[in-house]
Amino acid sequence: MGYFTAQLISAVKLGSIYALVAIGYSIVYSIMGMINFAHGELLMIATFSLWVLLNAGVPFALAVALAILVTALFGILIERIAYRSIRDAGESTQIITSLAVSIFLEALCQAIFNSSSKALIIPDFFSKTFRILDTTVSVIDVVTLACTLILTLAVVLIIRRTAVGKAMRAVADNMEAADLMGIDKNRIITAAFVIGSVLAAVAGILYSGKYTSFSNDMGFMLGVKAFIAAVLGGLGSLTGAVTGGYIMAVLEVFFSGYLPRGVVSYQTAFTFLVLILVLLVRPNGLFGSSNRQRS
Amino acid sequence: MEKVKLRNNPLFRFLAVVLLPLLALLLAAFTGGSYYESVLVLFFINIILAASLNLTNGITGIFSLGQAGFMALGAYASSILTLSEKTKNTMVRNMPEWLAKIQLPFIPALIVAAVFSMLIAGLIGFAILRARGHYLAVITLGMVIVIKSVLDNANNLTNGSRGLSGMARYSTLPVVVIAALLTLFILYRIRISAFGRAMIALREDEDAAASLGINYSTIRLMSFMISAFFGAVGGGLWAHLQRTIAPSLFYFNETFIILEMSVLGGMASLSGAIPGAAILTFVPQILANFSTGFTLFGIQIPQINGLTNIVMSVLFIVTIIFRKQGIAGNSEYIVSSLFDRQTYTGLFKKETYTGFADAFRRKKSA
Numbered sequence: 001m002g003y004f005t006a007q008l009i010s011a012v013k014l015g016s017i018y019a020l021v022a023i024g025y026s027i028v029y030s031i032m033g034m035i036n037f038a039h040g041e042l043l044m045i046a047t048f049s050l051w052v053l054l055n056a057g058v059p060f061a062l063a064v065a066l067a068i069l070v071t072a073l074f075g076i077l078i079e080r081i082a083y084r085s086i087r088d089a090g091e092s093t094q095i096i097t098s099l100a101v102s103i104f105l106e107a108l109c110q111a112i113f114n115s116s117s118k119a120l121i122i123p124d125f126f127s128k129t130f131r132i133l134d135t136t137v138s139v140i141d142v143v144t145l146a147c148t149l150i151l152t153l154a155v156v157l158i159i160r161r162t163a164v165g166k167a168m169r170a171v172a173d174n175m176e177a178a179d180l181m182g183i184d185k186n187r188i189i190t191a192a193f194v195i196g197s198v199l200a201a202v203a204g205i206l207y208s209g210k211y212t213s214f215s216n217d218m219g220f221m222l223g224v225k226a227f228i229a230a231v232l233g234g235l236g237s238l239t240g241a242v243t244g245g246y247i248m249a250v251l252e253v254f255f256s257g258y259l260p261r262g263v264v265s266y267q268t269a270f271t272f273l274v275l276i277l278v279l280l281v282r283p284n285g286l287f288g289s290s291n292r293q294r295s
Numbered sequence: 296m297e298k299v300k301l302r303n304n305p306l307f308r309f310l311a312v313v314l315l316p317l318l319a320l321l322l323a324a325f326t327g328g329s330y331y332e333s334v335l336v337l338f339f340i341n342i343i344l345a346a347s348l349n350l351t352n353g354i355t356g357i358f359s360l361g362q363a364g365f366m367a368l369g370a371y372a373s374s375i376l377t378l379s380e381k382t383k384n385t386m387v388r389n390m391p392e393w394l395a396k397i398q399l400p401f402i403p404a405l406i407v408a409a410v411f412s413m414l415i416a417g418l419i420g421f422a423i424l425r426a427r428g429h430y431l432a433v434i435t436l437g438m439v440i441v442i443k444s445v446l447d448n449a450n451n452l453t454n455g456s457r458g459l460s461g462m463a464r465y466s467t468l469p470v471v472v473i474a475a476l477l478t479l480f481i482l483y484r485i486r487i488s489a490f491g492r493a494m495i496a497l498r499e500d501e502d503a504a505a506s507l508g509i510n511y512s513t514i515r516l517m518s519f520m521i522s523a524f525f526g527a528v529g530g531g532l533w534a535h536l537q538r539t540i541a542p543s544l545f546y547f548n549e550t551f552i553i554l555e556m557s558v559l560g561g562m563a564s565l566s567g568a569i570p571g572a573a574i575l576t577f578v579p580q581i582l583a584n585f586s587t588g589f590t591l592f593g594i595q596i597p598q599i600n601g602l603t604n605i606v607m608s609v610l611f612i613v614t615i616i617f618r619k620q621g622i623a624g625n626s627e628y629i630v631s632s633l634f635d636r637q638t639y640t641g642l643f644k645k646e647t648y649t650g651f652a653d654a655f656r657r658k659k660s661a
Contacts, residue, residue, distance in 0.1 A: 035429050063592030085616045091356045091428045093619050096558055099551060100611040115601075221546065224436065231433050269444040272437040279426055280432060 004153070005135045011143045011209065011253040012246070016148035019245030020096070020203035022237060023155060024196030030172040030236040032087065034094040034283045038078060038101035042197050042224015043204030044109060046071040047214050050205055051120055060123050074105075075197030076190055088204040102220060120208045127276030144206045150152040151199055152242055159238070164191055172236075194234040225252075228275055234288025243286065308632040324468055332468055334580055335534065339471035340532045341572035343478045345556035347525035347566050351483055352554075354491070355518040356498030358428065361435035362526045362553045364442040365412045367545030370534035371446060372408035374459050377401055377535070382461050389451040393619025401535065402466040409527040415520025416523030419502055420516045422517030446542035458541030466536040474532060476633075480527050482565050483630045485521065494518055501574035555607060559614055561621030566629035570622045574583075579603045621643075 021039065028036050049070040053063035078205050081100050083242040086093055126140040159165040171188045208214040208223065223250060233244025251274055255267040278286065301307050322516025323331055345364065351357045375383070376399045383395045390572045400408065423434045446453045453459065485491045493514050494502040505511055534540045552575055582603045612619070621627070632638050 035432075037568075055420075082612055086619070089615075089619055091617055092352065092432075092562075095358065095360075095429070096554060097612060097615050099554070100608045100615070103551060103604050104608035106613070107481055107601035107608065110601040111605060144311050224433075228433060228437065231430060235429065265448040269441040272441050275437060276423060276434055279430055280422060283426055283430065283490075 004136045005133060006038065007054045007135060007253050009135060011250045013144045014253060015249030016144045017144065017203045017222070017245075017247035018226045018229045018248050019148055019197045019242045020151060020206075021223065022230035022233065022241035022245045024199045025227050025230040026233075026236055026241040027155070027168075027192050029112070031168060031189060032083070034091075035098065035227065036078075036083070037095065037097075037143050037227070037236075038105060039099040039196065040219035040221070040226065041070050041102050041202060042075060042219070043222055044125070044214075044216060044219035045074050046201035047120065047218065048109060048113060048206075048216075050113065051118060051214075052064070054121065059231075064205060067205065068198055070192050071201035072197040075193040075200075079193045080190060081105035082253040090130065101108040102223075106216055106220065113216065115216055116279050117213050119213050121212070121223065122209045122216060126209060134288060140210050142186075144210070147202055147206060151202060152238075154239060155195060155199070156169035158195070164188070166239030168192060228272075230286055232275055232278055232283030232284075235288040237285075240285055301651070301658060302628070304496030304651050304654060305638050305644075305647050308638045308639075308653045309642060311640075312632040313638070314631055320468075320472070321617075330382065334576065336466055336471050336532075336536050337578040338572055339468075339475040340466070340529050340536065341556055342475045343471075343532070343567050344529040344553050345480055345560060345568035345571045345575075346478055347522045348553050348557040349560075349562055349565055349568055350494075351518050351522040353564065353567075354558060355494040355515060357424065357515055357519060358431050358432050359435040359519070359522070360505075360550055361521070363439045363440040363550040364435075364547045365416060365523040366533065366549065366553070367442055367542070368412040368415060368523075369405075369408045369530030370540050371406035371459070371530075372411045372544065373401075373404045373531035374462050374534045374540060375452070376407060377462060377465070378403035379409050380460070385456075386459065386461065387454045389450065391451065394452070395485065400464075400469075404625065405528060407525045409454060410529045412527030413520045415522040416520045417516065424512065424515050424519060436550070436639070442615055443542045443546055447450055454543070456542055457628060458539060458544075459541035462535050462538045462540075462565070464538055466532045466534060467529075470645055471532055471536075474528060478528065479565060479568070479630055480634055482521075482525070483627070483634055486565060486627075488523075489559050490514070490517070509606075526645040555611055559621055559625035561625075563620065563625050564623040564627055566619050567623035567645075569629055575607070578607065581653040582606055584651065634644060 010095065012209055021043065024039050024042075026038070027034065028034065046067050046159035049067040053066055054060070058066065081099055083094070087096055122140075127138055129136045129138045131137070133292055157165075159168060166182045167178065167188050168191065170181070170183055171185050175185055178188075204219070208218065226245065229248040231243045231244070232247060233240025233242070248271070250269050252267065255266060255270050259270070261268060282288070320335070323335060327335075341545045344362065348359070348362045351359045375394065378386075379398055380395050381596045383390055387395075389448070402647055419438060423431065423438070442603060447456050449455075486494075493504065496507070497507060497514055501511060530545070532634060537544075556568065556571035559567075559574055560569065561567030585602060618624075
């Protein structure tokens with residue numbers, strides 16, 4: 001029983017990270033119809049910014065806020081420099097460009113900070129543990145879950161209730177028509193990138209806060225997994241992104257926890273096989289719309 | 296007499312595409328020494344890899360990120376087949392006896408490996424080619440992850456993450472030049488056949504192609520399998536150039552390098568594989584001289600890690616923004632000049648030479 005709860009808890013916290021990142025993919029996808037493979041690198045940017053700020057002696061809370069700000073700025077810059085001119089260029093061009101941006105950011109980070117892994121020291125408060133039922137839970141696990149819930153709720157509220165959200169939905173529905181109605185599409189796309197970047201920054205900080213060591217290649221694989229989570233849930237759907245994130249984490253954690261020895265090292269392969277199976281049955285993901293338009 | 300443009304004159308084609316490159320190649324091969332030879336070998340292997348990806352991504356319009364996976368299959372399968380029983384048994388624990396016993400000469404091993412990879416591609420493609428666009432891209436990327444995971448863990452076949460080593464260096468310059476020419480020739484014949492036109496028709500308009508009786512799934516699957524075949528040939532040659540292989544070498548980085556060659560050269564053109572491979576082979580070699588730090592106008596530039604990646608990705612983004620069809624675009628000038636009979640038969644016609652002189656005179660007066 002204890003083993004199961006422990007597995008479940010680690011699935012929940014990993015799933016929260018995936019969900020936060022997957023929402024970012026999903027928002028950008030629904031508005032621009034493009035997949036931003038460089039999204040994962042935002043986690044790296046957030047972590048490195050926080051690390052630099054903490055080393056410079058900035059108080060923790062301020063450093064976190066600044067790191068999120070820096071990440072959002074990078075998100076805006078990436079869109080402005082690399083993606084704006086290829087907005088109408090077709091799926092494959094966009095995928096390739098974002099891959100290139102991803103490689104560029106990772107290499108740039110390597111050039112500045114080299115590729116050795118670094119330790120992030122967060123206040124002791126976060127690593128305090130307490131017991132729920134029969135398992136140990138640390139404060140950062142609770143913070144991770146809370147952040148995910150609050151931020152997801154906030155994104156839903158922004159999209160459903162605010163003027164910006166309404167404009168975002170309009171642009172997602174039909175960019176040209178929204179443009180003709182006087183909505184500034186560039187501003188809306190920037191807003192989407194800011195939201196995505198903030199979520200990614202929080203996810204990055206929570207992730208490296210939990211595992212304490214990080215390096216310049218932390219973002220890509222995490223990004224790819226979160227992206228797969230978004231695809232699993234159905235790109236363009238917020239519910240899909242969150243559900244996909246948790247499903248992905250549950251698969252990963254339970255495969256590595258429960259598969260028989262000798263097979264367990266194939267867990268990554270199993271996770272992807274499940275993804276392929278899901279897409280075979282539902283080619284648009286679990287919550288994706290069945291027509292090929294973006295939603 | 297009809298005036299033929301200089302670039303379409305058989306003599307010009309022969310000089311530009313056949314004779315001069317051949318001379319350059321011979322010169323480089325005989326004066327360069329072993330370092331230049333291995334760079335050239337890598338260049339021809341890269342041509343094979345890029346051209347094989349162009350068949351799916353550019354010509355058929357299946358956007359695959361999986362070429363590194365097939366390259367890995369080719370590299371591993373051919374290496375296991377060429378290594379001697381003794382080497383295999385000392386390096387790999389518990390390799391199945393029948394497999395350890397097999398030892399083939401290089402060329403048959405390469406072909407068996409390529410066919411193996413093609414069959415695997417058939418199995419995978421059968422399952423995944425229903426997906427399109429973004430979904431296909433991510434599934435093929437997932438395929439690379441799965442293949443790496445299998446290579447990492449099938450210890451009794453692949454020696455796990457330590458990889459295989461001790462392969463003989465069979466990939467000499469003549470071997471890879473012939474392999475690259477054969478690859479380009481076969482792919483070019485496929486492209487200009489009815490089958491190849493069906494691929495292009497599918498890329499342009501699926502519904503229209505289907506209404507003319509083109510079978511969507513068959514063509515896509517065939518294209519995917521042929522691409523995997525040549526991807527594996529490239530991988531096998533690569534393994535017998537490097538002489539050690541490990542699963543981590545066939546991962547996202549390699550995927551991206553192949554993709555970069557294909558896109559920079561021009562995805563829709565087989566000829567594009569040549570300039571694409573040239574850039575991705577030679578520029579990193581040049582940059583390697585600078586990555587340890589250098590002096591520019593008296594300013595000491597310190598060592599820059601990952602310089603190649605920075606330069607290549609910037610070059611890449613700039614290319615996509617300003618010329619997204621790549622260097623070659625839709626033109627098959629290089630490959631068609633190489634393989635069309637007119638280039639060679641034209642050399643025996645008088646018009647060729649008068650036309651050549653004529654075109655030159657016009658160019659001068661213009």
